[in-house]
Amino acid sequence: MSNSRTAILFWQLAILAAVLVIWQWGFEWSKALLPKGYVPKILDPYFVAKPSLIWQSFLRLGCFADASGFAACIKGNDNNLWLATLVTLKNTWWGFLFGSASGIAAGLILGRSDFLARVFGPYIVALNSIPRIALVPLVILIFGLGDLSKIATAWLVVFFVVFFNTFEGTRAVDRDQIAAARLLGASEFTVLRTVVIPSALAWVFASLLPAVSFALIGVIVGEFIGAERGLGKLIIEAEARANASEMMVAIFVMMFVGILLAIAVRSLQSYLLRWQPQFEPSV
Amino acid sequence: MIAAPGQGRALARDEDQTAAARTRIAVQGLAKRFNASGREFVAVDDVSFEVKQGEFVALLGPSGCGKSTILNMVAGLLPRSGGRIFIDDDTVEIGKVNPRVGYVFQRDTLFPWRTVEQNIGYGLEIARLPKTARAGRVASAVEKAGLAGFAQSFPRMLSGGMRQRVALMRTLILEPEILLMDEPFGALDTHTKLEMHKTLLEIWERERQTVLFVTHDLGEALTLASRIILLSARPGRLKEDFDVAIPRPRDPVAVRETAEFGRLYSHIWHSLGEEFRRTRAD
Numbered sequence: 001m002s003n004s005r006t007a008i009l010f011w012q013l014a015i016l017a018a019v020l021v022i023w024q025w026g027f028e029w030s031k032a033l034l035p036k037g038y039v040p041k042i043l044d045p046y047f048v049a050k051p052s053l054i055w056q057s058f059l060r061l062g063c064f065a066d067a068s069g070f071a072a073c074i075k076g077n078d079n080n081l082w083l084a085t086l087v088t089l090k091n092t093w094w095g096f097l098f099g100s101a102s103g104i105a106a107g108l109i110l111g112r113s114d115f116l117a118r119v120f121g122p123y124i125v126a127l128n129s130i131p132r133i134a135l136v137p138l139v140i141l142i143f144g145l146g147d148l149s150k151i152a153t154a155w156l157v158v159f160f161v162v163f164f165n166t167f168e169g170t171r172a173v174d175r176d177q178i179a180a181a182r183l184l185g186a187s188e189f190t191v192l193r194t195v196v197i198p199s200a201l202a203w204v205f206a207s208l209l210p211a212v213s214f215a216l217i218g219v220i221v222g223e224f225i226g227a228e229r230g231l232g233k234l235i236i237e238a239e240a241r242a243n244a245s246e247m248m249v250a251i252f253v254m255m256f257v258g259i260l261l262a263i264a265v266r267s268l269q270s271y272l273l274r275w276q277p278q279f280e281p282s283v
Numbered sequence: 284m285i286a287a288p289g290q291g292r293a294l295a296r297d298e299d300q301t302a303a304a305r306t307r308i309a310v311q312g313l314a315k316r317f318n319a320s321g322r323e324f325v326a327v328d329d330v331s332f333e334v335k336q337g338e339f340v341a342l343l344g345p346s347g348c349g350k351s352t353i354l355n356m357v358a359g360l361l362p363r364s365g366g367r368i369f370i371d372d373d374t375v376e377i378g379k380v381n382p383r384v385g386y387v388f389q390r391d392t393l394f395p396w397r398t399v400e401q402n403i404g405y406g407l408e409i410a411r412l413p414k415t416a417r418a419g420r421v422a423s424a425v426e427k428a429g430l431a432g433f434a435q436s437f438p439r440m441l442s443g444g445m446r447q448r449v450a451l452m453r454t455l456i457l458e459p460e461i462l463l464m465d466e467p468f469g470a471l472d473t474h475t476k477l478e479m480h481k482t483l484l485e486i487w488e489r490e491r492q493t494v495l496f497v498t499h500d501l502g503e504a505l506t507l508a509s510r511i512i513l514l515s516a517r518p519g520r521l522k523e524d525f526d527v528a529i530p531r532p533r534d535p536v537a538v539r540e541t542a543e544f545g546r547l548y549s550h551i552w553h554s555l556g557e558e559f560r561r562t563r564a565d
Contacts, residue, residue, distance in 0.1 A: 179360055180392040182380055184406040184457065194409065198396040275396040275437045 024051045049245035054252070057245040061234075079229045079237075081253065088219055088231040089257050091147050095154020096215035096261070100162045102155070103211075104204055107166025112196065117167075124163070132157045133221055140226045150227065154218035158211045162204065169203025170196055202276060205269040212261045216254065231257075307371060307461055307493045308334040308357060314365035315352050325518040326352050329366070332512055332521065339487060339494040341508035343501065343551070345558045349519030350497045351389075351465050357495065358386050358463050370461065385459030385492075389466040391446055393438040393453070400425060400434040402449050406457040424452040429482070444475035448482065455486065464496045468503065480506050480535035488532050501551055505544050506535050513551060516558040523554060 027043040027050075045053065059065040061081040063073035074080055110117045110124075136153050143149035173196050181195045223232025231250045238246035270279040315327040327349040334340050342350045355361040357368055359375045368375040370384060393402050401408075404421040425434050428448040430441075438446055447467060454462070468476045484507065487494065498504050504511050505527055513523040529543045538544055 174392070176388055176390050176392045177394065180386075180388060181394075181405070181409075182378075183358065183360075183384075183386045184409070184453065185380060185382060186409050190409050194405070195394065198394070201396075273396075275439070277439060 020051050023048070045244070046242075047244055049248045053245040054248045057243070058249045058252075061246060061249055079233055081234070081249065084229055084231045084234045084250070085253050085257065087147065087229045088216075088223070088254070089260075091150040091219045091222075091230070092154055092212075092215045092257070092261065095151045095218060096158055096212055098151065099155040099158025099215065100204075100208060100211055103159045103162030103207075104166045106159075107163045107204075108170055108192070108196065108200070111167045111170025111200070112192065124160075128160045128164075132160075132218070136218075136221055136225050140222065145226050145228050150219045150222040150230070153222040154215040157214040157218040161211050161214060162207045165203045165207035166200060169200030172203065173199045202273055205265075205273060208265050208269070209262060212265055213258060216258055216261070220254065304335040304337065305371075306333045307336050307338075308495060309369040310353070310357065310366070311368070312366035313353065313356060313363060313368065315349065315356065315361070316364045327356075328518040328520050330514075330519060330521055331366075332524065334493055334495055336493055337491045339496065339507060339509045341504035341511045342495060342497045342514065343504045343511050343555075344499065344514030344519060344522075345516050345555060346499055348514045348516050348558070350499075350514055353514075353519065354463055354465050354495060354497045358384065360386075381461075382457070383460045385454040385457060385462050387451055387454050387462070387464040387467040389469045391438075391443075391450070391470075393446055393450055395438050398435050398437055399430055399441070399449050402438065403428075403452045403456055405453055420456060424456045427486070428452045442475070443471050444479060447471065447479060451479075451483070460492060462492045462494045462496075464494065466497055466499070469498070469500070476503070477535045483507060484531075484533055484535065501548060501555065502539070505529070505547055505551075506533065506538050511547075511551070513554060516561050522558070523551075 022043070027039070027045060030039050030043060042048065049057075056065075058081070063070050063077075063080055063082070066073035068076065074082065077083075110120060132153075135156060139152045139156070140149045143152050177195055177199065178191055181191050186194060219230070220232040220235075223230040224236055227233045231254055234250045235247050238244075238250070273279045310333070311331050313327055313330045314325070316323055316325050330353060332340075342353060344350045352361065356363045357370075357375060359377055359379060359381070362377050370381055373381065375381075394405065397405065400421055403424050404417050407417045407420065422434070425431060428445075428451070430445060430448060430452075433441065433445065438449065441449070447470075451467065468479045471479060480503065487507075494508075496504075496507060508527050510524070510526050512521065513525075514520065515522045525547075527543070527547060529538055529541055
C-alpha cells in the first residue's frame with residue numbers, strides 16, 4: 001500500500017517537473033536542436049509565457065515586488081490580484097448559493113407535485129435549451145457592469161443543473177419509505193423534511209460539484225463581457241497588452257479558487273451523506 | 284367456509300379469549316379489482332372476517348392470492364373496490380393514519396440516512412416527544428431488539444435480520460394495539476427467520492397485540508398464529524378459518540415437533556395443494 005502510494009506520488013511529481021522544465025526551456029532547446037519550421041509554436045513564450053515569467057508577473061500583480069510597498073501598491077490599483085480574486089470568489093459563491101438554493105427549492109416543489117411538474121415542464125425544458133452564455137450580454141444590460149450581473153450569470157448556469165437533479169432525486173424517493181413514514185404518523189411536511197429531502201440529497205450533491213465549476217465559469221464569462229473588476233477582467237486587460245504571463249497568473253489563481261470551492265462542497269457532502277458507503281469515514 | 288376437522292372455532296383456545304372479546308378488525312364483503320392493460324381482473328372477491336382483541340391471525344395463501352392486497356386495504360394504503368373495513372368502530376379511509384395501528388413492511392423501509400437509534404425513535408421524534416423523554420424508550424427498544432452496541436450504526440452495516448428487527452421496533456415503540464404485518468420475514472434466510480419468530484413470539488406473548496400477519500409460509504403461520512385464515516388462489520376468497528391450538532409459550536423449533544403442528548401442516552398442505560393445482564390449470 002505505502003509502496004504504491006510512494007510510486008504514485010513519485011510519478012505525479014515527475015510529471016509536474018517535466019512539464020515545468022519543458023515549459024521553461026523547451027522553446028530554446030528545440031530552437032537550438034530542430035531545423036527551422038519544426039520548432040513547436042505551442043512552446044513559444046509569447047503565447048504561453050513560461051514559469052519564471054509567470055512567477056514574476058505573480059509577484060508584480062500581487063504587489064509583492066512593488067517599489068512603493070505592498071499597501072501603496074494595493075491602494076494604487078483597484079483591480080489588483082487580491083481584490084480581483086476576492087471579487088470573483090465572492091460573486092461565484094453568491095451565484096452558486098442562490099442558484100443551488102432556488103434550484104433545490106424548485107426541484108422539490110415540482111418533484112412533489114405532478115400538477116405543477118406538468119404545467120411548468122415544457123417551459124423549463126425550453127429555457128434549459130438556451131445556451132446560458134448567450135444570455136450574458138442581456139444580463140449585463142439589465143444588471144449593469146457591477147457584481148450583480150456576475151451573480152445573476154452564475155445563478156443562471158447553476159439553477160438548471162441543480163433543479164434537474166433535485167427534481168429527479170425527489171421523483172426517485174422510495175414510495176414505501178414515504179408510506180412507512182406516514183404510517184408512523186408523519187404529516188406531508190414531515191415526510192418532505194425527514195424522508196424526501198434526506199433521500200434526494202445524494203442526487204442534489206451529485207449536481208453541486210459541477211455547479212461550483214459552472215458558477216465560476218458564469219462569473220468569468222460575465223467579467224469578460226463587461227466588468228469593472230475581477231479575474232476575468234484581469235485576463236481581458238492582459239490580452240489587450242498581449243501579456244501571456246499575466247493571463248497565466250489569473251488562470252492559475254482561478255484554478256486555486258475552483259479547487260477551494262470544490263473542497264468546501266465535498267466536505268459538506270461527505271458530512272451530510274456519511275450514511276452512504278462511499279462517504280464512510282475511513283478508519 | 285369449511286372448518287378443519289375437529290377444529291371448530293368453539294374449541295378452547297390457548298388465548299385468553301372470552302366470548303365477549305372485542306372485535307378490533309372487521310372486514311365485510313371486501314373486493315379489489317385492478318385494471319391491467321384495459322382488462323379488469325379480480326384480485327380479491329367478497330372476503331369477510333373479523334379479528335378479535337388479542338388474536339394473532341395469519342392470512343395464509345398461495346402467491347398472488349391477494350393477501351397483501353387485503354392487508355394494504357386494511358391499513359388504508361390501497362383503495363378498495365367494494366365492501367367495508369372497520370378498525371374498532373372507525374371506517375378505514377385512505378390516507379387517514381390510525382395511531383392505534385402499526386404496520387410492518389416486507390421490503391426494507393428503514394431510513395438509510397438515520398442510525399439504528401434514530402430509525403427506532405422516528406415515530407417519537409416526529410410526535411415531538413422531547414429528546415430526554417425519547418432516550419429511555421429508544422434505548423430499551425434497541426435492547427429488546429438485541430441490537431445493543433449497534434445503536435449508532437447505519438442500516439447498511441446491519442444484516443437482513445437485524446434490519447428487520449429495527450423495522451419491527453420502529454413500529455412497536457409507538458405501542459400500537461393492532462399490528463399489520465406484510466410477510467415481514469419473507470426475505471430472510473431460514474435461520475434468521477426462526478430467530479425473528481422467537482423475538483416476535485416473546486414480544487407478542489408478553490404484550491398480546493392484535494395481529495394480522497400475511498404470509499405464504501405454512502410453517503411460519505403455524506408457529507406464530509393462534510388462528511389461520513386460508514385464502515384461495517386468485518381471485519382471493521376465504522377458503523378455511525381455523526384455530527391453532529398449540530400451547531404457549533411457543534418455541535419456534537419445539538413447536539414443529541408437536542402433534543398439532545404436524546396434523547395442521549398436512550391438512551393445510553393438501554388444501555393449499557388444491558389451490559396450486561387450480562392456478563396451474565388456469
